[in-house]
Amino acid sequence: MTPQEEIARLRRQLEDWNYAYYVLDAPEVPDAEYDRTFRRLQVLEREHPELVTPDSPTQRVGAEPLSQFGEVRHEVPMLSLDNAFSAEELRDFDRRVRERLGAGDEAVEYACEPKLDGVAVSLLYESGRLVRGATRGDGTTGEDITHNVRTVASVPLRLRGKGYPELLEVRGEIYLPREGFERINTEARERGEKIFVNPRNAAAGSLRQLDASITARRPLQMCCYSVGLFRGGEMPDRHSEILDRLHRWGLRLNPESKVVRGVEACEDYYQSLAERRDGLPYDIDGIVYKVNDLGAQQRLGFVSRAPRWAIARKFPAQEEATRVVAVEFQVGRTGAITPVARLEPVFVGGVTVSNATLHNFDEIARLGLQVGDRVIVRRAGDVIPQVVSVIAADRPADARAVQAPEVCPVCGSPVEREEEGAVLRCLGGLICQAQQKAAIRHFVSRRAMDIDGLGEKLVEQLVDRELVATVADLYRLPRESWLSLERMGEKSVDNLLAALEASKDTTLPRFIFALGIREVGEATANNLASHFGSWEALAAADEEALLEVPDVGPVVADHLRQFLDTRDNLAVVAALREAGVHWPDVARPPREQLPLDGQTWVVTGKLENLDRNAAKARLEALGARVAGSVSAKTHTVVAGPGAGSKLGKAEELGVPVIDEAAFLDLLAQHGAQP
């Protein structure tokens, strides 16, 4: 292929992908692949400048505006950023900056900011009032999305404080935190609706709604990172000072932003954020470095689509393409059969991935997935890898449709498709080895019976060798049998037997949770324990009595009754108690004597030691009501890291705020288990 031919081919490819991405909102390739192709084109064009044409994708800043929305012209163009994919490329950038500024070896001051993965927007404030919100569009012309940005809670409709210019255009990213994204997709999946490929795609889709009430229901957030127009006021001379001002005027910034000196410190910042990336509540796809001095920015200027004073250092991509080599079926604790895609191994989100969940059979239909297809796999944070879309154009001739199993792939028992919903379930119950393994894994887990040293491999062996079929068998297995297992020496067996012995002294909530009853998580187990006080009372409760428990609806009540009406299950419980598993009954003080009776609490942000549901259950057990939003009536807010608008609201209203440590102290004071 001549360079000319390759350039033409790359441009056509990029145009097609751009169209699918920006116009159809249906990305066809992972970003990483797009970036690689784009770079290849840039390299070729650099080598053959005579072949550069103004309509090349490299010469363009962004997307075409959608016609349904009014057009907005950006007086100051909204630029894009060049990328650096390695430490070396970042050093090259720094070297070029110093050369151009004539700075010699002097370290340049850089503002470092996480590169949020959302939608770039421009907000225009006239005399402090929000008058217009717009997308970036192609950089010069964007879409008018004023009615939608107005619904985003962290976008102030009016600036606070004093000293803002007559006309202020703020730029930043509107994005969906990961939790909100997962929630929207879970709900969409349950309703059989289209799901979003990633949080950015979801944010873009949410902002491009003609009906703003749909936007309003999406938990979008805004973080600001620069200004465009700044007229009728005094402009500071550093980027970081602009951000400080924006903050004072009530705009939200990313708390991770930091000013450093020199490229080595930039690299340190990158490394430290890369390590924490998975734990952040939102997706970032890299770090943006900006020369902090605005005068220096001016002198550096920009080339066609990007400034010379800024660069984005990219993280490993969270989406990559690979091939599905098979679809297999996993049987879970409650018999649910989950299709899993076996993949050609691919490096994505910082690890090598060779399996991805397909959720259920509807999902396979929705994706239109066949074995052999090339797909986009996404792995972000601690969420399990998922197949997010099929690259239909790459389907091989020998692709095969996925057949749902007619019997359980593990035990051969009949399967049932649940009435509403796409879940296929093995009816083998406790005779199914897959369900046995999953039940044991759950039973021994930290939040259940907390039996240390009984890992997945061991559970596999125990069940495969038919030494153990139910959780009660664990306590009956003689020492010799434990010793016969692979990698189990005297010492590990001693430790394990000690852990089993220690686990016998437990609590009623833990025990109920450990049984693995469908839909009975930790919070529900807690509520059941404090409501009934004893196992006997729970076992005897009819549906009506169960429905009186906070959080228990007809579905949970039904699962509980089914569990408690199954003789095999009761036999396991009896065998556990016979083996010595015991717990104290839970005292049930009359409602009005509960210490937090009549108080409304709010929990926000990320807690380290217990999840939000567990925190909620503990509070309810102490008599508090737990609300989703802060008002003047709120008694106390428990806030962990990453707490957002609720924390701000509490501070505004003077509602007391405590951190997790203080919360755990309080629980301990009231004798609730942490």
Ligand code: IVH
């Ligand atoms: S600065 C001239 N700062 O990245 C500088 N952009 O390709 C232009 N982005 O779509 C943008 N976080 O929306 C800047 N802290 C940050 C950013 C950021 C995310 C996005 C931006 C744009 C893309 C640039």
